[in-house]
Amino acid sequence: MGHTILNKKFKFRSVFISDIHLGFHGCNADLLLSFLRHVECEYLYLVGDIIDIWSLKRKRYWPQNHNNVVRTILGKAKHDTKVIYVPGNHDELLKTYNDMVFGNITINTKHIHTTVNGKKYLITHGDEFDQVVKYSKWLAKVGSKLYDWLLSFNSLVTKVRNFFKLNHWSLSAFIKYRVKNAVSYIGSYEEALAYTAQKNDVDGIICGHIHHPEVSIIKNIEYCNCGDWVESCTALIEDFDGSIKLIEWGDLIEMQDQKKQDYVDGRTA
Numbered sequence: 001m002g003h004t005i006l007n008k009k010f011k012f013r014s015v016f017i018s019d020i021h022l023g024f025h026g027c028n029a030d031l032l033l034s035f036l037r038h039v040e041c042e043y044l045y046l047v048g049d050i051i052d053i054w055s056l057k058r059k060r061y062w063p064q065n066h067n068n069v070v071r072t073i074l075g076k077a078k079h080d081t082k083v084i085y086v087p088g089n090h091d092e093l094l095k096t097y098n099d100m101v102f103g104n105i106t107i108n109t110k111h112i113h114t115t116v117n118g119k120k121y122l123i124t125h126g127d128e129f130d131q132v133v134k135y136s137k138w139l140a141k142v143g144s145k146l147y148d149w150l151l152s153f154n155s156l157v158t159k160v161r162n163f164f165k166l167n168h169w170s171l172s173a174f175i176k177y178r179v180k181n182a183v184s185y186i187g188s189y190e191e192a193l194a195y196t197a198q199k200n201d202v203d204g205i206i207c208g209h210i211h212h213p214e215v216s217i218i219k220n221i222e223y224c225n226c227g228d229w230v231e232s233c234t235a236l237i238e239d240f241d242g243s244i245k246l247i248e249w250g251d252l253i254e255m256q257d258q259k260k261q262d263y264v265d266g267r268t269a
């Protein structure tokens with residue numbers, strides 16, 4: 001679609017996007033394409049759930065604009081952008097290819113990004129915290145031993161489910177379904193990630209998974225969630241001073257469209 005309103009190109013040191021869900025009909029590929037075409041960066045992180053293999057298994061869906069997203073990313077990787085793909089749960093198949101390079105895109109299941117001012121951020125999709133959040137009520141009482149155990153338990157659960165071809169338990173779907181408790185689940189998720197960042201001795205954590213964009217400080221840890229390209233259409237960027245910021249591309253485009261519309265209305269009125 002013709003989002004030609006912004007003539008400007010934005011330059012950032014790094015861009016972080018997650019939960020694109022290519023192959024799923026809800027993916028907002030047009031908005032993502034306009035974002036990718038307006039952005040230049042040295043590092044592009046794909047923070048999981050980029051290709052929705054679960055959805056493709058249910059229904060084969062792959063329109064042209066999903067191809068265009070892949071081509072645009074490969075084009076950046078071919079030129080001056082270092083592209084790192086950290087797989088999530090909807091594309092967990094890729095986790096078995098850790099450290100492999102496909103068309104200039106490196107697969108890394110766990111990655112630490114160092115900003116221009118020397119801060120360290122752990123980059124992870126965040127699905128491994130599903131079981132932690134599920135049992136967060138009594139986790140708070142029993143403490144961190146159980147937390148560690150649940151983290152390893154999560155991968156076991158995934159293996160067993162894959163073996164028996166069972167459906168996955170998805171935290172993001174669960175949060176959407178249990179609207180009343182959504183706030184408390186989001187809170188538990190954020191705390192679990194901040195705790196992991198502390199344990200890994202980093203300044204912050206960059207994640208996705210729950211489709212809830214945010215940049216905030218939790219327990220002295222910078223918690224940064226990319227959001228998604230199904231609903232929020234947001235990205236995280238690292239500026240040239242090293243600060244991590246949230247860009248609400250959907251809102252930005254809408255504002256520009258509105259300005260243009262106001263202009264047109266003004267002329268015709």
Ligand SMILES: [Mn+2]
Pocket residue numbers: 048049088089090125127172208209210
């Ligand atoms: Mn996910």
